[in-house]
Amino acid sequence: MIRLGTRRSALATAQATDVADRLRALGHDVELVPIVTTGDTNRAPLEQIGGTGVFVSALRDALLAGEIDIAVHSLKDLPTTPEAGLTLGAIPQREDPRDVLVARDGLSLGELQTGALVGTGSPRRVAQLEALGLGLELTGIRGNVDTRIAMVTDGKLDAVVLARAGLARLGRLSEVTETLDPIQVLPAPGQGALGIECRDDDDVVLKALAPLEDPAVRAAVTAERQMLATLEAGCTAPVGALAEVVEGEDGPELWLRGALGQDGGVRRLSANGPVDDPRALGRRLANELLEQT
Numbered sequence: 658m659i660r661l662g663t664r665r666s667a668l669a670t671a672q673a674t675d676v677a678d679r680l681r682a683l684g685h686d687v688e689l690v691p692i693v694t695t696g697d698t699n700r701a702p703l704e705q706i707g708g709t710g711v712f713v714s715a716l717r718d719a720l721l722a723g724e725i726d727i728a729v730h731s732l733k734d735l736p737t738t739p740e741a742g743l744t745l746g747a748i749p750q751r752e753d754p755r756d757v758l759v760a761r762d763g764l765s766l767g768e769l770q771t772g773a774l775v776g777t778g779s780p781r782r783v784a785q786l787e788a789l790g791l792g793l794e795l796t797g798i799r800g801n802v803d804t805r806i807a808m809v810t811d812g813k814l815d816a817v818v819l820a821r822a823g824l825a826r827l828g829r830l831s832e833v834t835e836t837l838d839p840i841q842v843l844p845a846p847g848q849g850a851l852g853i854e855c856r857d858d859d860d861v862v863l864k865a866l867a868p869l870e871d872p873a874v875r876a877a878v879t880a881e882r883q884m885l886a887t888l889e890a891g892c893t894a895p896v897g898a899l900a901e902v903v904e905g906e907d908g909p910e911l912w913l914r915g916a917l918g919q920d921g922g923v924r925r926l927s928a929n930g931p932v933d934d935p936r937a938l939g940r941r942l943a944n945e946l947l948e949q950t
């Protein structure tokens with residue numbers, strides 16, 4: 658029996674159920690174990706209560722205590738610092754990593770008027786949206802995906818910006834009024850990807866997880882997360898990153914785009930590197946972003 662720990666939110670439950678179903682299809686017995694985290698019980702702004710890492714620590718404690726065997730994380734909420742005794746046993750196929758706009762009356766970003774009220778609590782989204790120069794009025798919001806969409810439906814906001822992956826997993830893609838091009842808004846490092854964490858000496862679970870692994874996604878998110886780590890930025894920092902495996906002249910290579918919000922503007926760069934050394938690429942792009950003046 659594999660005990661899979663999950664937060665109770667609709668999104669976390671959808672992600673956990675998806676992983677559980679895939680393990681069951683491979684012949685494993687899986688039990689879902691609900692875990693409550695500080696991020697779920699405390700409504701204060703994330704920056705005040707320790708960033709999105711607050712969603713993670715209770716799950717990690719349960720893993721280390723042997724109460725659960727695997728934890729399914731949204732990779733963009735997982736701190737880049739490794740946790741002793743734990744490892745990412747599998748990084749499965751990724752959902753569409755892009756951000757989306759959910760606006761009233763089917764509007765797109767370019768159709769929103771100056772002064773339109775757009776909800777997002779993410780410094781990354783704020784920095785990149787402001788850099789577009791559309792004169793949008795950005796306002797911090799928190800709450801689950803349903804709550805955020807309701808702010809538009811109720812007329813409190815003209816629009817909200819969300820991760821497309823979350824809407825896809827909740828079956829709410831019909832709410833999307835525009836998918837934002839990464840040329841304008843780069844997603845958070847790891848967005849749309851799941852990280853399945855387990856104890857690093859749990860050979861039975863590691864073997865069970867192996868078939869869920871997508872090596873190209875692991876390479877991409879490793880580069881994105883290394884860029885974030887080198888920038889010494891937390892999950893609430895104004896950092897966007899998106900890597901993809903592309904076909905280069907000598908075979909597949911990794912292409913990484915990065916954005917760093919700074920001094921009211923956004924620095925953007927991209928670089929290519931070998932697929933087998935994603936960390937070097939992430940580190941290089943981070944350093945180039947820091948040197949750019």
Ligand SMILES: NCc1[nH]cc(CCC(=O)O)c1CC(=O)O
Binds near residue numbers: 732
């Ligand atoms: N920070 C909350 C969070 N964590 C993961 C997702 C969406 C799913 C994903 O990116 O994997 C979301 C919601 C959002 O940003 O809209």
